[in-house]
Amino acid sequence: VKFVYDFTEGNKDLKDLLGGKGANLAEMTNLGLPVPPGFTITTEACKVYLDSGEEPAALRDEVSAHLAALEERMGKKLGQADDPLLVSVRSGAKFSMPGMMDTVLNIGLSDKSVQGLAKQAGDERFAWDSYRRLIQMFGKTVLGVDGDLFEDALEAAKQAKKVSVDTELEAADLKKLVTKFKKVVKTEAGRDFPQDPREQMDLAITAVFDSWNGDRAKLYRRQERIPHDLGTAVNVCSMVFGNLGPDSGTGVAFTRDPASGHQGVYGDYLQNAQGEDVVAGIRNTVALAELEQIDKKSYDQLMQIMETLENHYKDLCDIEFTIERGQLWMLQTRVGKRTAGAAFRIATQLVDQGLIDEAEALQRVTGAQLAQLMFPRFDEHAKVEQIGRGIAASPGAAVGKAVFDSYTAVKWSRSGEKVILVRRETNPDDLDGMIAAEGILTSRGGKTSHAAVVARGMGKTCVCGAEELEVDTKRRRMIVPGGHVVEEGDLISIDGSSGKVYLGEVPVVPSPVVEYFEGRMHAGADDADELVEAVHRIMAFADRKRRLRVRANADNAEDALRARRFGAQGIGLCRTEHMFLGDRRELVERLILADTETEREESLKELLPLQRQDFVEIFEAMDGLPVTIRLLDPPLHEFLPDITELSVRVALAESRQEPHENDLRLLQAVHRLHEQNPMLGLRGVRLGLVIPGLFTMQVRAIAEAAAERKAAKGDPRAEIMIPLVGTVQELEIVREEADRVIAEVEAASGAQLKLAIGTMIELPRAALTAAQIAEAAEFFSFGTNDLTQTVWGFSRDDVEASFFTAYLEKGIFGVSPFETIDRDGVGSLVKAAAEAGRATRPGLKLGVCGEHGGDPESVHFFHEVGLDYVSCSPFRIPVARLEAGRAAS
Ligand code: PEP
Ligand code: MG
Numbered sequence: 101v102k103f104v105y106d107f108t109e110g111n112k113d114l115k116d117l118l119g120g121k122g123a124n125l126a127e128m129t130n131l132g133l134p135v136p137p138g139f140t141i142t143t144e145a146c147k148v149y150l151d152s153g154e155e156p157a158a159l160r161d162e163v164s165a166h167l168a169a170l171e172e173r174m175g176k177k178l179g180q181a182d183d184p185l186l187v188s189v190r191s192g193a194k195f196s197m198p199g200m201m202d203t204v205l206n207i208g209l210s211d212k213s214v215q216g217l218a219k220q221a222g223d224e225r226f227a228w229d230s231y232r233r234l235i236q237m238f239g240k241t242v243l244g245v246d247g248d249l250f251e252d253a254l255e256a257a258k259q260a261k262k263v264s265v266d267t268e269l270e271a272a273d274l275k276k277l278v279t280k281f282k283k284v285v286k287t288e289a290g291r292d293f294p295q296d297p298r299e300q301m302d303l304a305i306t307a308v309f310d311s312w313n314g315d316r317a318k319l320y321r322r323q324e325r326i327p328h329d330l331g332t333a334v335n336v337c338s339m340v341f342g343n344l345g346p347d348s349g350t351g352v353a354f355t356r357d358p359a360s361g362h363q364g365v366y367g368d369y370l371q372n373a374q375g376e377d378v379v380a381g382i383r384n385t386v387a388l389a390e391l392e393q394i395d396k397k398s399y400d401q402l403m404q405i406m407e408t409l410e411n412h413y414k415d416l417c418d419i420e421f422t423i424e425r426g427q428l429w430m431l432q433t434r435v436g437k438r439t440a441g442a443a444f445r446i447a448t449q450l451v452d453q454g455l456i457d458e459a460e461a462l463q464r465v466t467g468a469q470l471a472q473l474m475f476p477r478f479d480e481h482a483k484v485e486q487i488g489r490g491i492a493a494s495p496g497a498a499v500g501k502a503v504f505d506s507y508t509a510v511k512w513s514r515s516g517e518k519v520i521l522v523r524r525e526t527n528p529d530d531l532d533g534m535i536a537a538e539g540i541l542t543s544r545g546g547k548t549s550h551a552a553v554v555a556r557g558m559g560k561t562c563v564c565g566a567e568e569l570e571v572d573t574k575r576r577r578m579i580v581p582g583g584h585v586v587e588e589g590d591l592i593s594i595d596g597s598s599g600k601v602y603l604g605e606v607p608v609v610p611s612p613v614v615e616y617f618e619g620r621m622h623a624g625a626d627d628a629d630e631l632v633e634a635v636h637r638i639m640a641f642a643d644r645k646r647r648l649r650v651r652a653n654a655d656n657a658e659d660a661l662r663a664r665r666f667g668a669q670g671i672g673l674c675r676t677e678h679m680f681l682g683d684r685r686e687l688v689e690r691l692i693l694a695d696t697e698t699e700r701e702e703s704l705k706e707l708l709p710l711q712r713q714d715f716v717e718i719f720e721a722m723d724g725l726p727v728t729i730r731l732l733d734p735p736l737h738e739f740l741p742d743i744t745e746l747s748v749r750v751a752l753a754e755s756r757q758e759p760h761e762n763d764l765r766l767l768q769a770v771h772r773l774h775e776q777n778p779m780l781g782l783r784g785v786r787l788g789l790v791i792p793g794l795f796t797m798q799v800r801a802i803a804e805a806a807a808e809r810k811a812a813k814g815d816p817r818a819e820i821m822i823p824l825v826g827t828v829q830e831l832e833i834v835r836e837e838a839d840r841v842i843a844e845v846e847a848a849s850g851a852q853l854k855l856a857i858g859t860m861i862e863l864p865r866a867a868l869t870a871a872q873i874a875e876a877a878e879f880f881s882f883g884t885n886d887l888t889q890t891v892w893g894f895s896r897d898d899v900e901a902s903f904f905t906a907y908l909e910k911g912i913f914g915v916s917p918f919e920t921i922d923r924d925g926v927g928s929l930v931k932a933a934a935e936a937g938r939a940t941r942p943g944l945k946l947g948v949c950g951e952h953g954g955d956p957e958s959v960h961f962f963h964e965v966g967l968d969y970v971s972c973s974p975f976r977i978p979v980a981r982l983e984a985g986r987a988a989s
Contacts (some may be wrong), residue, residue, distance in 0.1 A: 170720075182220075502541075892917060
């Protein structure tokens with residue numbers, strides 16, 4: 101293998117091997133741009149070093165050969181006493197990574213060659229300034245000396261001289277500073293600053309390798325999900341000098357504005373300085389446009405090069421350059437980072453310029469960026485007082501008065517107050533409060549806790565698991581670190597994108613992108629902003645490209661209508677359990693408690709018209725589009741009071757000798773229904789098989805609602821979905837009854853209802869026997885929440901809060917499998933079940949309705965395995981549309 105590549109040997113596509121910086125230096129070299137000659141040591145060499153603790157045997161010789169060629173070309177030797185070749189050593193991983201060793205400049209200078217450099221440049225000050233920079237950078241990044249010690253010494257030298265900027269230090273001052281710096285190195289590093297130029301270079305190369313495993317680099321990789329085994333490349337580049345006087349300088353430039361995307365002259369320039377001065381902000385830079393006055397020739401050339409780069413990379417590039425005595429040199433370029441808004445604008449601008457096509461434009465934006473643009477945000481200029489930080493569970497910015505129970509949330513919001521519902525954790529009882537609140541804050545639970553999942557579904561801001569906040573619901577307050585107490589009614593602000601919690605009211609700005617999706621702002625209108633125009637066009641590109649259809653998880657007309665505005669092509673999951681809460685809970689209670697057939701039938705009879713009305717409204721909202729209604733799924737105890745509360749109530753009543761007949765019956769029922777593992781218990785299709793009449797009532801309500809809509813000249817397209825099926829027999833039994841009921845309603849109404857009956861695939865056994873199940877199912881919808889839970893054996897309600905952090909830290913997975921589909925495990929079951937199902941029933945309609953349906957990476961997977969649609973919460977529909985388009989292009 102070859103471990104070293106000359107800049108003339110690589111190209112921009114070799115990022116894995118040469119790192120981003122090295123690959124782009126090679127690309128620019130081959131474009132004929134003025135790049136100082138040099139070479140790149142590959143990531144492979146780094147990997148060998150990291151694995152074995154030793155640099156590969158061949159590396160030293162290869163570096164020698166490349167160095168010799170470089171010396172030959174430059175006509176001088178590294179560190180040569182009378183005229184030294186100097187080089188920079190810079191890290192360059194595939195992804196740019198803060199926390200890694202950055203740059204050591206001026207390698208090759210020593211007590212001797214500094215004299216030679218002074219003579220050659222005709223500038224003693226410059227030579228000593230370069231030498232002190234070398235010792236400073238080398239001392240800090242290679243030898244690990246505290247950088248402040250050098251800064252302090254530099255500061256002291258300036259004070260002694262009574263000057264404010266380092267350019268005012270003269271050669272003699274700098275000479276003294278070098279002596280001082282060398283002393284710092286000796287005492288702090290326990291060794292002399294190396295005088296041998298090759299030793300300097302080799303040590304710097306090893307230091308770059310080592311910095312791959314620095315704590316900050318590791319942390320950054322974990323956060324950004326960058327694999328730990330990529331390694332970094334090392335670039336050795338001949339030095340050019342921006343600190344050779346006023347006709348020299350250094351700068352950074354963007355080919356267009358990374359914040360707005362506008363083309364123009366963006367960047368900073370610093371006269372008579374070396375690169376790190378700009379980054380360190382030591383002296384004030386001037387706007388790049390001013391370079392035109394300072395050095396017109398270099399400025400014009402730079403503009404020319406920027407155009408070349410944009411046309412070549414067909415994207416926004418950022419650039420580092422240096423001017424040495426009027427000669428422009430390119431030190432780095434890369435496709436530049438940009439804000440989410442600029443990503444959309446730039447993509448459409450490049451299409452208009454004819455540089456990229458629509459398919460490519462879709463690759464230039466991401467669903468995550470779109471999601472970011474869809475949430476209202478805190479004004480970034482606002483003053484804030486942070487009191488805690490939890491998990492960013494559902495993005496957005498919410499401000500309101502802290503309330504500690506659902507009842508108060510509802511009451512206060514009805515009287516016009518904005519509230520934040522603060523709970524230890526939430527449960528289905530809190531639903532009303534969650535709906536009423538601006539945002540939800542919990543001190544326990546992870547990204548799939550009840551609060552997180554429900555809040556995401558509602559598009560409501562949520563921070564969960566903010567553990568340092570001590571929530572005391574009884575006394576209606578929470579204690580924040582430091583002892584401050586937030587009482588009921590105190591204003592707090594929560595940021596669901598960062599997980600931060602603030603005291604007081606932080607000002608919020610609404611998202612124009614949501615205004616657009618909601619139809620309150622129109623693309624093409626006079627007042628529409630550029631961002632909205634760009635989003636509008638990119639969404640059109642995505643809709644043209646995508647094969648996957650996008651449906652919504654919605655269980656009321658309001659959500660259905662919003663979903664439609666956001667582009668939903670139907671409802672993929674209407675969870676009927678939400679219709680059994682609130683006022684209807686009592687009816688459900690009566691159903692559960694019924695002792696006799698008659699009692700049961702009566703409560704079902706009362707529920708029927710209510711259910712029917714629910715469906716009529718949803719069918720109307722989704723007229724002409726498919727609506728998949730799932731029959732009741734959760735364990736019944738969820739509809740009954742909490743066992744402890746009820747026990748207390750009964751005991752109290754007993755001791756006071758008050759009547760408690762009903763509560764006692766209720767308590768007995770709660771005991772009877774109590775399960776150790778309710779999620780693996782009496783729920784889903786099992787309920788339908790065990791509670792006579794329940795599913796029948798629901799099917800009748802659906803059929804009658806469809807008939808009613810038909811009679812009103814509507815176009816209802818209902819699909820009935822049976823949850824938690826594990827074997828085809830379960831489905832067959834439910835089906836038989838459902839078919840009978842539908843036939844009855846058809847006969848009575850005279851309408852042809854064409855109701856499809858299908859199943860969820862959310863248990864491993866269902867996936868494994870998909871071929872048989874497809875005999876009885878007209879469609880499959882993968883319930884990847886339960887499927888993930890059962891395939892991994894992870895409780896979806898508990899694990900994220902308990903041990904996922906440890907798992908993520910140990911790298912067992914990079915992201916929760918409840919968030920992004922686990923391709924290898926759960927995903928392969930989905931794929932196999934999809935194939936098996938279609939083998940039995942060609943054209944079997946396949947969808948997914950678990951949380952993964954709105955997750956960008958998962959959407960790509962569902963596209964690949966050939967599903968027909970994904971279904972997700974209304975707010976994630978635009979993201980799903982975009983990602984489906986990206987997956988197909
Ligand atoms: C699922 O399990 O993926 C699903 C959509 O159903 P629920 O989340 O309601 O259990
Ligand atoms: Mg489920």
